Amino acid sequence: MAVLTAAAPLEAQPDTDEGLPSLAAYTEGMEANPGYFPFYWDGRGGRLLLEIDRWDEPFLYLTSLATGVGSNALGLDRGNIQTAHVARFERVGPKVMFVLDNPRFRAETDPTETLERSVEESFLTSTVGGFTVVAEEDGRALVDATSFFLRDVVGVAARLQAANQGTYRLIADRSALYLPRTRAFPENTEVEASLTFESERPGGEIQRHAPDGRAMTLRQHHSLVMLPDDGYETRRFDPRIGVFGIGYYDFGKPFDDDYQTMLARRHRLVKADLSAEMSEPVEPVIYYLDPAVPEPYRTAFKVGGEWWNRVFEAAGFLDAFRVEDMPPDMDPMDARYHVIQWVHRTEAGSSIGPSFIDPRTGEIIKAAVRMDSYRSLANYNTFAGAAGVDGDWYAGAPPGVDGEEFVMMRRRQHSAHEIGHTLGLAHNFIAISDGHASVMDYPAPVVELRDGRLDLSGAYRAGPGAYDTLAIRYAYASPPPGQDEDAFLSQLLLEAQERGWRFITNPDAGADNSHPDATWWVNGNDVLDELERVGEVRRFMIDSFDERAIEPGEPMHKLRERFAPVYFHHRATYEAAIKSIGGMEYRYGVRGDPEPVTELVSADRVRRAMELLSDALSPEQLAIPEEVLRILAPRSFGWIGGGPSWSNRAGPAFDQIGAAATVASEIVGGILAPSRAARVVAFHARDPTLPSLEEVMAKLVDDAWARPVDGAGGALVRSVQDVIVDELLALAASAAATTESRAAAEWGLRRVQARAATVASFDPLGDARTASSSAHSTRLVGDIERYFQRPWSTDQGSEAPAGSGWARDRPVGP
Numbered sequence: 001m002a003v004l005t006a007a008a009p010l011e012a013q014p015d016t017d018e019g020l021p022s023l024a025a026y027t028e029g030m031e032a033n034p035g036y037f038p039f040y041w042d043g044r045g046g047r048l049l050l051e052i053d054r055w056d057e058p059f060l061y062l063t064s065l066a067t068g069v070g071s072n073a074l075g076l077d078r079g080n081i082q083t084a085h086v087a088r089f090e091r092v093g094p095k096v097m098f099v100l101d102n103p104r105f106r107a108e109t110d111p112t113e114t115l116e117r118s119v120e121e122s123f124l125t126s127t128v129g130g131f132t133v134v135a136e137e138d139g140r141a142l143v144d145a146t147s148f149f150l151r152d153v154v155g156v157a158a159r160l161q162a163a164n165q166g167t168y169r170l171i172a173d174r175s176a177l178y179l180p181r182t183r184a185f186p187e188n189t190e191v192e193a194s195l196t197f198e199s200e201r202p203g204g205e206i207q208r209h210a211p212d213g214r215a216m217t218l219r220q221h222h223s224l225v226m227l228p229d230d231g232y233e234t235r236r237f238d239p240r241i242g243v244f245g246i247g248y249y250d251f252g253k254p255f256d257d258d259y260q261t262m263l264a265r266r267h268r269l270v271k272a273d274l275s276a277e278m279s280e281p282v283e284p285v286i287y288y289l290d291p292a293v294p295e296p297y298r299t300a301f302k303v304g305g306e307w308w309n310r311v312f313e314a315a316g317f318l319d320a321f322r323v324e325d326m327p328p329d330m331d332p333m334d335a336r337y338h339v340i341q342w343v344h345r346t347e348a349g350s351s352i353g354p355s356f357i358d359p360r361t362g363e364i365i366k367a368a369v370r371m372d373s374y375r376s377l378a379n380y381n382t383f384a385g386a387a388g389v390d391g392d393w394y395a396g397a398p399p400g401v402d403g404e405e406f407v408m409m410r411r412r413q414h415s416a417h418e419i420g421h422t423l424g425l426a427h428n429f430i431a432i433s434d435g436h437a438s439v440m441d442y443p444a445p446v447v448e449l450r451d452g453r454l455d456l457s458g459a460y461r462a463g464p465g466a467y468d469t470l471a472i473r474y475a476y477a478s479p480p481p482g483q484d485e486d487a488f489l490s491q492l493l494l495e496a497q498e499r500g501w502r503f504i505t506n507p508d509a510g511a512d513n514s515h516p517d518a519t520w521w522v523n524g525n526d527v528l529d530e531l532e533r534v535g536e537v538r539r540f541m542i543d544s545f546d547e548r549a550i551e552p553g554e555p556m557h558k559l560r561e562r563f564a565p566v567y568f569h570h571r572a573t574y575e576a577a578i579k580s581i582g583g584m585e586y587r588y589g590v591r592g593d594p595e596p597v598t599e600l601v602s603a604d605r606v607r608r609a610m611e612l613l614s615d616a617l618s619p620e621q622l623a624i625p626e627e628v629l630r631i632l633a634p635r636s637f638g639w640i641g642g643g644p645s646w647s648n649r650a651g652p653a654f655d656q657i658g659a660a661a662t663v664a665s666e667i668v669g670g671i672l673a674p675s676r677a678a679r680v681v682a683f684h685a686r687d688p689t690l691p692s693l694e695e696v697m698a699k700l701v702d703d704a705w706a707r708p709v710d711g712a713g714g715a716l717v718r719s720v721q722d723v724i725v726d727e728l729l730a731l732a733a734s735a736a737a738t739t740e741s742r743a744a745a746e747w748g749l750r751r752v753q754a755r756a757a758t759v760a761s762f763d764p765l766g767d768a769r770t771a772s773s774s775a776h777s778t779r780l781v782g783d784i785e786r787y788f789q790r791p792w793s794t795d796q797g798s799e800a801p802a803g804s805g806w807a808r809d810r811p812v813g814p
Contacts, residue, residue: 023051023142026135035184037224039145039191048177048191049134050145052089052096060365061087061100062223062356063153066181066192066333069218070209072349072374074163076218079332079341081368082154084356087224096143098129103359108261109252119251149191150175154220157197165203168216171196178219181331187226188335194219209346223335225365228268232363235475236486237262239588240493242426242440242467242503243475246362263362265355265424266475269312269320275481280318285338287367287419288326292342300408301340301371304415307439307464308423314469315477323419338367338422340415348378351414353421367422371415378565379407385562386447386541386569387454388548400457406445409460413439416464424475428467429509430502433517433525437467437501442520444572449537467501497595503588512673515586516579516601516609521572528580528605531573531612535621538569545628556633560646560654563632567624567659571666574616578670580609581696582679603689610696613667614703617720619713622660629654660716664723668700672727674734677741693741697748700724705755709773718776725752725780729787749784756780 027049030040036059038051061084068078090097105123107115131143150172157168174196181192194217199206202213210216237245245262253259271279289301305323312320323340326332332339335356343351349372356366383406388394390403401409416439431438445459470492479488496503504518516527524530549562583601587593615621634652649655670676680693691699704724707717731737732745759777 020133020136022137023135023140024137026142033182033184035189036187036226037189038184039182039189040142041179041182046176047144047146048149048182049142050131051140051142053140054089055091055139056088058086058088058101059227060223060225060335060356060358061085062225062335062366064221064223064333064368065154065156066178066219066221068343068345069206069216070345071205072345072347072372073205074159074165076154076156076159077343077345077352077370079339079343079368079370080154081354081356081366084359084365086227086359091141094133096131096133096141097127098131098148100126100128102126104248106248106250107252108250109254111252115252145191146177149177149193149222150195152195152197152220153222156195156218156220160197160199160203160206163203163205165206166199166201166213168197168199168202171198171215174198174215174217181219181221181333183331183334185334185336189224190331190334191222191224192219192333193222221333223333225335228358228361228363228365232268232358232361234361235264235266236489237264238474238489238493240503240590240593241474241496242428242471242505243424244421244426246357246359248359264475265357265362265364267364267423269317269476271316271478274478276316278313278316278318281320284320284322285423286322286324287338287340287369287422288330288332289323289340290332290342291326291328293340293371296404296408297342297371297373297376297411300411301415304412304417305340305419307412307416308419308472311464311468311472312476315473315475317476321423332368335366340369340371340419342373343370344373346374348372348374351375351418353418355422364422364424367419369415369418369422371411371418375414376407376411379410381562382445382565383407383456384549385545385564385566387456388546389551392548392551394454394544394546394548400455401459406456406459409462410443410445412462413443413460420468423472425468425471426505427509428471428503428505429520430504430515430518431465431467432523433527434467434500434502435465435525436461437465438471439464439468440471444521444523446523447537447541447569449540454537454541466499467496467503470496470501494594497593511575511578511670512675514579514582514584514676514679516576516583517585519572519576519579522576527573527576528608528612531570531577531616534570534573535612535616538566539621541566541569542628543625547631555636555639556631557635557639560632563628564646568663570616571663574613574663574667575670577609577613578667578676580606581613581671581691582676582683583609584679584683600683600687600690603687603691606691610691610699613671614699616667617664617704619707619716622663622716622720623713624656624659629656657715657719661719661723664720665727668720668723668727669730671696671700672731672745674731674736674738674741677731677744678738681738681740681744693744694747697728697744698751701748701751701755705752709759709776714773718773721752721756721776721780725749725783728752729783732787746788749787753781753784756784 027040030042033039040049042049063082065076065080069076086101086103088099090099102123102125105119107119129148131145133141133143135142152170160166160168176194178192178194181190183190196215196217198215200214206216207213244265246265247260247262249259250261251259267285269285270282272282273279287305293301302323309321330337332341351372352370354368355364358365380403383403420440425440428438428440431441432443443460448455474489474492479485504515508515509518509520522530545563545566547559550558580601584598586598587595589597632654649658677693680696684690684692701724704721708714709717728745728748732742732749756777759773
């Protein structure tokens with residue numbers, strides 16, 4: 001590993017023809033660091049002098065965030081890599097330009113010099129740096145690159161402003177190069193800078209995470225990396241398999257072809273023996289594990305990572321993938337190494353698996369996995385809320401698993417998932433419906449109810465799935481001798497369809513989408529059966545919950561954190577069931593595939609989903625027992641923020657009506673989302689056996705108003721009715737809704753009005769103890785009348801309590 005060394009004293013050198021001193025004369029007494037782009041450190045002047053002799057020679061320019069803020073909301077994490085660019089240094093007289101080329105626009109098919117020039121001149125390049133030569137010798141130029149490396153290349157100030165965290169500006173006199181991570185090697189030069197940003201009005205997130213929010217200091221990293229050699233072989237991208245791609249325009253293609261071109265992302269992995277069915281690779285793919293990762297996580301991450309070695313065997317490789325301990329002298333920001341870093345935040349957030357990619361070819365240059373430490377607390381909250389803390393179980397120890405094993409089961413899978421992204425694999429959010437066929441899905445813990453007690457022994461799958469094998473074979477396997485690669489890849493895709501292995505990814509698993517099976521955090525191969533099963537488990541967990549969910553001596557307010565994943569245990573599953581309404585299954589197909597690309601969800605399944613979702617709004621499903629409400633204490637004195645927070649509209653008491661309203665808002669709002677309403681109308685027009693939008697609304701309204709509004713569950717019933725009216729009003733007034741959707745919403749409001757009017761007998765002198773239902777119905781009738789009298793806006797509706805995201809093991813963000 002190269003280190004800074006003092007340049008040997010030299011006799012004075014004559015000036016060059018241009019009157020500039022030689023490099024040797026100019027850098028006398030400075031610390032020299034030879035390497036790909038050599039540099040000199042001027043300790044007295046605090047300058048970094050970069051030596052350049054590779055004129056117009058392209059290289060990779062990679063930028064990263066070396067240190068983080070610690071806020072999940074801002075996403076400015078330790079080890080957060082940015083974009084890989086193809087760059088070059090261009091000399092113009094005394095000036096040197098740092099230019100980013102634009103490989104997104106090319107002329108690869110039948111190229112000619114004039115065609116290539118026409119494409120080059122049609123699109124932009126970016127000159128991101130300019131320098132004046134201060135010394136020169138034998139074609140080598142020396143420039144002062146200090147200010148270039150002290151730029152906010154990550155765009156921290158702009159991101160903070162966009163997040164309403166203040167207007168920050170970079171302060172030059174409090175910024176400097178960070179020498180411990182500024183080094184040069186034969187194939188890469190690494191420069192790191194410590195940057196300080198200042199704001200007179202810092203935002204709350206910054207104040208919460210900085211000693212003084214008016215001045216925040218973090219480090220940004222620059223890597224100048226030699227381009228990989230020409231030995232890498234590209235592979236075609238195909239939308240039917242979840243291998244990430246890179247896209248560019250090839251303007252050499254003929255008019256009957258699409259200019260847009262896609263290549264698969266993958267590592268350079270080549271068999272040492274190309275003729276062998278099984279062979280070791282020329283070079284294995286090695287990921288280095290951050291020494292900060294403690295046990296038992298360390299073993300869990302290694303085990304999860306090593307699952308991929310088994311998968312690579314299906315692609316014909318032996319010992320192709322390894323996870324090893326990071327050597328003490330390794331810099332995790334060094335572009336030569338794939339790393340798994342341990343990242344800390346003040347709340348649970350996403351672990352992430354990004355990579356630097358050669359934008360010309362799709363070759364993965366550097367993987368930089370970030371594993372969130374706080375996520376394990378959320379995982380343990382799920383376990384303890386369901387079963388009780390270790391040694392103090394609700395109904396005896398769950399078979400085959402304790403709290404640590406439950407959490408490590410998830411972290412093994414989690415490690416494999418994020419590493420999978422850096423091997424080139426996208427999410428596959430339909431794999432669980434196909435029998436847990438991939439670690440690239442988001443798995444909910446499988447909590448089963450057996451003989452009156454919970455069983456968590458199979459909470460998370462221990463290993464990869466069949467789809468993972470297929471995807472890795474597509475990305476990395478070589479065709480048998482004599483077979484064309486295109487034919488080989490097409491055969492793999494046909495095999496996937498014949499075996500029923502499906503692929504659906506972002507954004508097609510979102511809540512407003514139409515494919516019930518493509519939903520994150522669900523289990524089972526039938527979402528409607530699963531909703532029934534999960535509802536039974538959830539009810540058992542709610543009724544069993546008590547103070548044994550926390551350790552003796554812990555603050556009682558932590559019970560609220562442990563109760564959140566219990567109460568919302570069914571959230572992902574009802575989201576999946578909602579997609580059956582206006583539901584359409586689909587595939588990323590191409591012409592010639594044997595399977596249809598779209599298929600409407602059947603009328604029987606749609607009506608069954610409507611029945612199950614209506615049941616989920618019943619007071620029996622929404623209620624929280626009094627014994628549980630009594631122990632859900634407010635936050636303790638002196639306790640800092642963090643962890644999930646419930647609605648505080650009834651604060652300091654726990655707001656059980658607000659919790660029910662959150663569930664109702666998500667179910668009713670999901671059913672009546674403008675895009676779903678439009679699909680219900682369109683699909684009913686195509687198939688009259690499917691429910692009309694009016695039938696869907698009638699089911700919601702009639703069931704909600706058929707339930708007693710007095711008695712123990714009356715407040716919950718009224719809360720659901722409030723939500724239904726608000727969502728109908730929102731749909732009726734939505735600019736995103738179709739005309740028929742708005743008409744159906746107004747029809748639904750008239751139906752509510754007719755039902756509520758039978759109860760709305762307002763008597764201000766009546767018995768106040770029994771007036772709740774009358775007052776409630778009177779208000780609803782009045783709200784609807786006012787809507788028809790004047791325009792209604794969504795800000796007039798009741799705000800649903802906060803509660804999305806944290807109650808289940810779900811990343812915040814994409």
